[in-house]
Amino acid sequence: MSNITDEGDVSGSDTAQKAPGNSSVADMQISVKRWLVKTSRNPFVTFSSLIQPVIFFVLMAEVLGAIVSGALAQTVGSDINYITYLTPAIVIQSALAAAAVSGIGLVDDMDTGMFEKLLASPMDRGAMFLGKVLSEVVRIVVQTTIILLLGYVMLYLQSGASVGSYLRTGLLGFIGVIAIAVIFGGAFMAFSNIVALVTHDQEATTMIANLLTFPLLFISSAFVPLEVLPGWIQSVAVVNPITYGVDGVRAFMLGQNVMTVFYVTAFSGLWNTVIPSVAVLIGFNVVLGGFAVHLLNRASKAKVQ
Amino acid sequence: MQVDRVRQPNEEQLAIDAADIHVTYADGTEAVRGVDLTVEKGEFFGFLGPNGAGKTTTIKTLVTLLHPNHGSVTINGYDVETEPQAVSESIGYMAQETSVDEELTARENIQFACKVYGVPASEQDERIEKLLDLVGLTDVADKRAENYSGGMKKRLDAATVLVHRPPLVFLDEPTTGLDPEARMRLWNYFEQLNEHGTTVFLTTQYLEEVDRLCDRLSVIQDGKIIATDTPDALKSAVGGDILDLALEDSSRQETERAIEVVRESDALEAATIETTDDGFTITAEDAREAVGDLFVALHKADVVVTGFDVRSPTLDDVFLTLTGESLEASNQDGANEQRVTVPEQEVAE
Numbered sequence: 001m002s003n004i005t006d007e008g009d010v011s012g013s014d015t016a017q018k019a020p021g022n023s024s025v026a027d028m029q030i031s032v033k034r035w036l037v038k039t040s041r042n043p044f045v046t047f048s049s050l051i052q053p054v055i056f057f058v059l060m061a062e063v064l065g066a067i068v069s070g071a072l073a074q075t076v077g078s079d080i081n082y083i084t085y086l087t088p089a090i091v092i093q094s095a096l097a098a099a100a101v102s103g104i105g106l107v108d109d110m111d112t113g114m115f116e117k118l119l120a121s122p123m124d125r126g127a128m129f130l131g132k133v134l135s136e137v138v139r140i141v142v143q144t145t146i147i148l149l150l151g152y153v154m155l156y157l158q159s160g161a162s163v164g165s166y167l168r169t170g171l172l173g174f175i176g177v178i179a180i181a182v183i184f185g186g187a188f189m190a191f192s193n194i195v196a197l198v199t200h201d202q203e204a205t206t207m208i209a210n211l212l213t214f215p216l217l218f219i220s221s222a223f224v225p226l227e228v229l230p231g232w233i234q235s236v237a238v239v240n241p242i243t244y245g246v247d248g249v250r251a252f253m254l255g256q257n258v259m260t261v262f263y264v265t266a267f268s269g270l271w272n273t274v275i276p277s278v279a280v281l282i283g284f285n286v287v288l289g290g291f292a293v294h295l296l297n298r299a300s301k302a303k304v305q
Numbered sequence: 306m307q308v309d310r311v312r313q314p315n316e317e318q319l320a321i322d323a324a325d326i327h328v329t330y331a332d333g334t335e336a337v338r339g340v341d342l343t344v345e346k347g348e349f350f351g352f353l354g355p356n357g358a359g360k361t362t363t364i365k366t367l368v369t370l371l372h373p374n375h376g377s378v379t380i381n382g383y384d385v386e387t388e389p390q391a392v393s394e395s396i397g398y399m400a401q402e403t404s405v406d407e408e409l410t411a412r413e414n415i416q417f418a419c420k421v422y423g424v425p426a427s428e429q430d431e432r433i434e435k436l437l438d439l440v441g442l443t444d445v446a447d448k449r450a451e452n453y454s455g456g457m458k459k460r461l462d463a464a465t466v467l468v469h470r471p472p473l474v475f476l477d478e479p480t481t482g483l484d485p486e487a488r489m490r491l492w493n494y495f496e497q498l499n500e501h502g503t504t505v506f507l508t509t510q511y512l513e514e515v516d517r518l519c520d521r522l523s524v525i526q527d528g529k530i531i532a533t534d535t536p537d538a539l540k541s542a543v544g545g546d547i548l549d550l551a552l553e554d555s556s557r558q559e560t561e562r563a564i565e566v567v568r569e570s571d572a573l574e575a576a577t578i579e580t581t582d583d584g585f586t587i588t589a590e591d592a593r594e595a596v597g598d599l600f601v602a603l604h605k606a607d608v609v610v611t612g613f614d615v616r617s618p619t620l621d622d623v624f625l626t627l628t629g630e631s632l633e634a635s636n637q638d639g640a641n642e643q644r645v646t647v648p649e650q651e652v653a654e
Contacts, residue, residue, distance in 0.1 A: 018381075019394040019469035020423035030420045034406070041408045041449070113404030117465075120368050120400075122393045123421050301372075 024124040031123075031131020032138075035105065039139060049097035050143055054150065057090045060223060061154060068224055075225040076258055081159060084166055087151035088177075088249035089222035092242055093213070094143045095181040099188035100209030102136050103196025107205055110299075119300055129296060136189055137182050144181045148174070168255035169270065176252040176274065183281045184245035190288035197295040222246045226260040237261055241284050248277035318382045320346045320473045320504040321367060326376035328362050328528075336362040337373070338528040344506060344521075346472070349499045351515035351522030352508040353620070355632055359528040360508040361401055364477050367506070368398040381473055394422070397466035401477040401508075403458045407451035411442045411461050414450060415468060422469035436464040440494065456487025463494065473504040480514060492518060512620035512632060524627055531627050536620060543618035543626050544577060545590035548599075551612035552584040559608070560585055566606045572598035584610075588618075 022030070039046060065082040072080050109115040118128055152166050167173045196205045217223070219233050220242040226234050237243045238261045250258045251273035257264075259273040267275055321344035328337040337359045344350045354360050365371040367378055369389040377384070383391040405414050415436055419429045437443045440460035450458060459479065466474060476495065480488040495518060499505050509515060515522045516536055523533040532539060552563060557580075564578050564585055576589035589595070593615050603610055624632040 018391060019471070020425070021390070021394050022420075022423045026423075027421075030417070034409075034417055037413065038406070038408045112407060113400050113402040114406055116370065116400060116402075117398075117404040118421070120370055120393060120398045121421050122390055122423075 019122060021122045022124075024127040027124040027127035028131045028134070031128050032134045033131075035132050035135030036138060038105070039135060045101065046098075046139060046143070049101065050094060050146065052097060053090045053094040053147060056093060057086065057147070057150065057154070060086055060089075064223060071225050071228045075227055076254060076256070079165075080254060081155055081161065083151060083155045083158060084161075084253060085250070086223065087148065087166075088246045088253055089217070090151065091144050091147050091177060091181055091249050092184060092222065092245040093217060094147050095140045095185040095245070096188055096213060096216075096242070098136060098139050098143055099185040100192050100213065101206065102132075102189040103192035103194075103205040104202050105132065106193055107196045107200060107202045110200065111202075115299075125300060133186075133189060136185070140181050140185045141178055144178050148177065167253055169252050173252040173255070177249050180245060180248040180252070180274075180278065180281070183278060183285065184241065184248075187241055187281060187284035187288050190285065190292040193292045194288065194295060197292070197299055216240055216242050220246060221250075221260045234261075241281060244277040244280045247273050248281070251277070318346070319379070320344045320348070320381060321350075321506060322379040323367065324377050326363065326366055326373045326378065328359075328366060328371060328373050336528055337366070340376075340525070340528070340530055342367075342523065342530075344504060346504050347499075347502055349495075349505045349518055349520045350507070351519035352506065352525060353510070353512070353515050353522050353624070353632075354508075354525035355510055358525045360510075360525060361477055362528075363525070364398075364475055364506070364508055368396060368475055369393055394469070395471060395473065397469070397471040397474040399462055399466045399474070399476045399479055401481065403455070403462050405450045405458050405461050405465065407458075408449060410447050410449055411437060411453075411464075412446040414461055414465055418465040418468045424468055432468060436467060439497075440464045441490065454487075456483050456490070459483060459487065459491065460494070463491065467498070471503070473506070474498065476505065476507045478508055478510065480509070480511065510632065512624070516620055524624060526628050532623075539620065539623045540618045543622045544588050545618075546588070546592040547616050547618055547622060548587040548589075548592040548596065549581065549612075549614040549616075550584045550587070550610055553609035553611050555583045563603060563606070563608045566602055566608060567599060570598060570602035572602065583612075588622075 061083050064086075068082050068085075069078075072078070072082060072085055076085065106115070109118075119125070148167070152163060155161050155166050164170070167177075169176065192205060192209060195208050199205060199208075219236045220226075220240045221237060222242060226237055226243075229237075243261055247259050247261075251270040255270055257269055257272040259276060262276070264272045264276045266272070321342055323340065323342040326337050326340045327335070329335050340359070340363055342363075352360055352363065362371065366373045366376075367380060367385070369385050369392050372386070377386075379385070380392045381395040383395065385392050406417070409417065412433060415433045416429060419432065424432060434443070437446050440463060442457060442461060442464070445453070445457070450461060453461065463476075463479065479495070480491055483491070492514070495505060495507070499518075505518075507514070507518065519536060521533065521535050522539070523530045524539075525531070532542075534542070550563075552560060560580055564580070567573070567576075567578065567587065572595040573587070573589045574591055576587050576592070578588075579586050587599075596613070596615060600610065621632055624630075
């Protein structure tokens with residue numbers, strides 16, 4: 001009908017009646033890309049969610065390393081260095097730090113009007129949010145890889161140990177560690193978005209994430225074998241998702257069953273830890289994710305009776 | 306059960322066809338109480354009303370963001386209830402709140418919008434350049450939007466809603482809070498858009514805006530449309546020209562005496578007279594011609610006139626006539642609005 005390159009390009013009555021739109025997969029890619037670009041614009045955010053775990057890593061290894069070796073010998077084995085034991089805790093801490101700020105992006109989009117703008121666009125809503133989640137998954141994968149490398153460097157400097165004694169299940173273990181970090185992160189992304197949708201406030205979302213991090217980390221199997229901790233901590237640790245994230249990662253690192261909250265013998269070796277841990281984490285994902293999706297649906301729909 | 310609608314838009318169809326929309330919020334607020342709208346293709350349609358009149362609620366039902374409790378809405382021939390996807394693909398919507406991703410540059414914002422609306426990759430670069438040029442952001446295209454002024458962000462927002470060349474654009478108070486220059490740039494831009502055939506639906510609380518831009522308008526108050534017509538027709542409904550008189554002694558007694566003098570003189574056929582702070586206002590078909598006679602009559606009666614102004618009715622007079630209150634006053638009630646003085650309209654294209 002009309003020449004696309006003429007001046008009529010600014011308007012559309014005599015050209016397209018309707019935008020072509022995209023498939024859901026394409027919508028998701030568009031959304032992932034937007035969030036990754038936004039993440040790269042704020043290297044400080046990624047940096048700060050890495051720096052705290054790194055500081056913890058170094059301090060804990062130095063301070064606790066000297067006294068925990070006895071407890072390690074009693075529980076997981078005398079040949080295990082505390083740095084190797086600690087790495088899973090730091091992997092999970094960094095995944096938690098990355099996931100816990102997920103809701104901030106959502107609140108930001110609501111504040112700037114981008115949320116509503118996209119709701120009014122033909123973009124597939126599910127794909128729009130899944131894209132955001134995937135960009136955070138990318139971030140967790142990157143952070144986990146960095147922590148794993150750092151852990152080995154620290155171990156090597158201290159004892160000159162081989163990679164094989166650090167990540168005992170090799171490539172499978174590497175993939176397994178990342179998978180558990182991502183599944184664990186999913187539950188906290190959902191949690192962070194729930195807080196964001198309930199409070200509609202960036203500061204509250206950040207604060208609640210920070211407030212929860214430390215108690216949750218310490219009341220778990222993260223830093224010290226649960227067996228040597230007080231009874232009440234052992235009891236709370238059973239319902240703490242961090243326990244399952246850390247135990248799952250640790251099973252891959254050490255290549256053995258390290259489950260500390262209940263004993264499964266249905267599988268063999270490390271799978272006695274990995275399978276129940278993943279099952280519990282998926283449970284957290286389903287419950288928290290379901291609630292987050294419910295709130296998101298409500299926020300996307302009319303606030304009319 | 307509804308009768309099947311014609312699914313393909315054709316030339317005769319209306320851009321907007323809304324019948325008896327009611328929207329009640331969960332807290333019981335009846336924001337919209339029976340709004341009917343028909344906007345033809347190619348029209349520049351204004352939706353004028355004070356804060357809280359129901360403008361934004363109405364526009365949100367038209368762009369699929371709100372589901373009305375009652376009523377039907379068809380946009381470009383697509384039903385908002387059953388074909389919301391087709392509706393979103395055939396419109397551009399610029400929300401009242403400036404909606405840009407401030408962490409991205411102008412170019413990236415427009416590019417993102419191109420992708421969201423499925424603009425073919427081969428056309429994207431050219432369209433982005435054209436839109437940047439159109440809204441005057443080419444020089445700062447690669448700077449992040451967080452560094453832009455309010456007016457620049459608005460212009461960027463306007464560019465992003467046009468990437469798919471929609472035949473119908475909704476603009477919700479696009480110039481509220483902008484400085485006069487920024488407002489003028491947007492006005493020029495919207496005029497160009499409409500000249501190229503795009504139907505524009507614009508809500509505003511500025512009379513100057515509808516006066517300058519709109520072919521037709523509806524006036525909304527308390528969730529109901531109280532008049533729909535062309536600006537000129539609405540103005541002529543006010544009942545003639547307006548003569549404002551300021552008196553030296555504007556006490557109530559003296560003002561009433563002066564009004565009595567005006568009524569008793571034979572200068573005016575039929576007139577509406579209202580007192581003002583410093584005198585009174587006469588609205589009459591023949592107000593302009595009667596000025597001389599009125600002054601003579603007032604002078605004879607020893608009424609001292611210190612100022613006068615004869616003018617054609619403005620849309621503010623229309624609003625005053627329709628609602629019994631001035632739009633300016635209504636907006637001031639609405640509080641927290643940044644009022645901006647609008648310059649005289651000598652600034653041309």
